Amino acid sequence: MGEINPEFIQALEHRPKPDTTIEAENIPLIDLSSLHDIPPEKTDSLENLIAEIGNACQNWGFFQVINHGVPSNCRKKIESASRKFFALPKQDKRKISRNEINPYGYYDTEHTKNVRDWKEVFDCTVQNPTIIPASHEPDDTELKELNNQWPENIPELREACEEHAAEMEKLAFKLLELIALSLGLKKDRLNGFFKDQTSRIRLNYYPPCPVPHLTLGVGRHKDAGVLTILAQDDEVGGLQVKRKTDGEWILVKPTPDAYIINVGDIIQVWSNEKYESVEHRVKVNSEKERFSIPFFFNPAFYTMVEPLEELVNEQNPSKYKPYSWGKFLSTRKLSNYKKLDVENIQIHHFKN
Ligand SMILES: O=C(O)CCC(=O)C(=O)O
Numbered sequence: 001m002g003e004i005n006p007e008f009i010q011a012l013e014h015r016p017k018p019d020t021t022i023e024a025e026n027i028p029l030i031d032l033s034s035l036h037d038i039p040p041e042k043t044d045s046l047e048n049l050i051a052e053i054g055n056a057c058q059n060w061g062f063f064q065v066i067n068h069g070v071p072s073n074c075r076k077k078i079e080s081a082s083r084k085f086f087a088l089p090k091q092d093k094r095k096i097s098r099n100e101i102n103p104y105g106y107y108d109t110e111h112t113k114n115v116r117d118w119k120e121v122f123d124c125t126v127q128n129p130t131i132i133p134a135s136h137e138p139d140d141t142e143l144k145e146l147n148n149q150w151p152e153n154i155p156e157l158r159e160a161c162e163e164h165a166a167e168m169e170k171l172a173f174k175l176l177e178l179i180a181l182s183l184g185l186k187k188d189r190l191n192g193f194f195k196d197q198t199s200r201i202r203l204n205y206y207p208p209c210p211v212p213h214l215t216l217g218v219g220r221h222k223d224a225g226v227l228t229i230l231a232q233d234d235e236v237g238g239l240q241v242k243r244k245t246d247g248e249w250i251l252v253k254p255t256p257d258a259y260i261i262n263v264g265d266i267i268q269v270w271s272n273e274k275y276e277s278v279e280h281r282v283k284v285n286s287e288k289e290r291f292s293i294p295f296f297f298n299p300a301f302y303t304m305v306e307p308l309e310e311l312v313n314e315q316n317p318s319k320y321k322p323y324s325w326g327k328f329l330s331t332r333k334l335s336n337y338k339k340l341d342v343e344n345i346q347i348h349h350f351k352n
């Protein structure tokens with residue numbers, strides 16, 4: 001234990017408790033089958049679905065979906081390509097390292113809230129190339145084009161990521177429309193923000209850890225984008241969600257073939273806090289490795305994020321000042337690479 005790099009050690013109050021984790025309650029499980037085959041006379045089932053989604057967003061910020069329409073072989077393909085990639089020797093993975101210029105590729109020293117995560121990741125963008133601001137400086141209007149990097153020896157990784165991205169995008173738009181309807185908005189009210197989307201797929205690999213009580217696979221955080229669709233390991237759980245009612249960490253039990261959905265910070269702002277982006281983290285395991293695959297559904301870099309005008313009024317005034325998603329992203333990126341002494345950028349910095 002003496003050999004553990006102190007960068008990984010969480011402060012006492014953030015360490016996961018030894019396994020007394022509450023498993024009794026799980027996050028809501030929502031069946032999307034009525035989306036695919038609703039006969040016209042059965043629109044009330046769509047209304048039930050919208051209400052279920054609205055309640056889950058309000059009470060948990062998290063839910064799982066089944067009968068989501070994503071073919072299971074698409075998921076199997078990306079899961080097996082991911083295992084193959086992370087099994088490569090480190091020097092091979094590092095040939096496609098992410099860096100301060102290109103945020104897409106392999107990375108094994110990510111920090112969350114200035115503590116190093118016990119994980120390795122591979123990131124790729126969905127819309128290749130992706131355009132983002134060249135710097136975080138507010139007055140710098142220069143843009144840059146970012147491209148994916150792929151490992152030479154695993155051609156199936158690229159194919160699997162591209163197929164998975166297309167499926168995730170379809171599901172993300174369905175969920176976005178249901179969320180818009182649940183907020184009393186027009187079904188396609190939010191779709192336009194994604195014309196030049198900055199969405200990303202991440203492959204997470206959490207190696208076994210000799211001191212799982214001192215570290216976290218990913219430290220507590222909220223997802224900054226619009227929605228996250230997560231394929232969690234079917235066997236090895238580890239994702240914990242902070243329950244809104246009492247702040248307890250709830251372990252999300254794996255449900256085979258389900259996807260876990262969470263509302264990100266942008267929905268919190270758009271909805272003027274009707275829905276909240278909820279903190280979550282990942283526990284690691286002393287014997288078992290764990291894999292997960294989040295899809296981060298993010299708008300175009302030029303999106304100015306602010307509460308939607310339909311959802312603010314005199315009684316419920318706007319709780320946030322507008323902020324640029326592109327500048328937010330590039331400011332946040334600075335802190336992913338270095339251990340800083342200050343908190344990284346958060347939406348509460350834009351609170352009215
Ligand atoms: O691995 C997981 O279950 C969740 C990962 C996560 O929260 C993230 O990558 O943002």
Ligand SMILES: [Fe+2]
Pocket residue numbers: 221222223228280
């Ligand atoms: Fe997350």
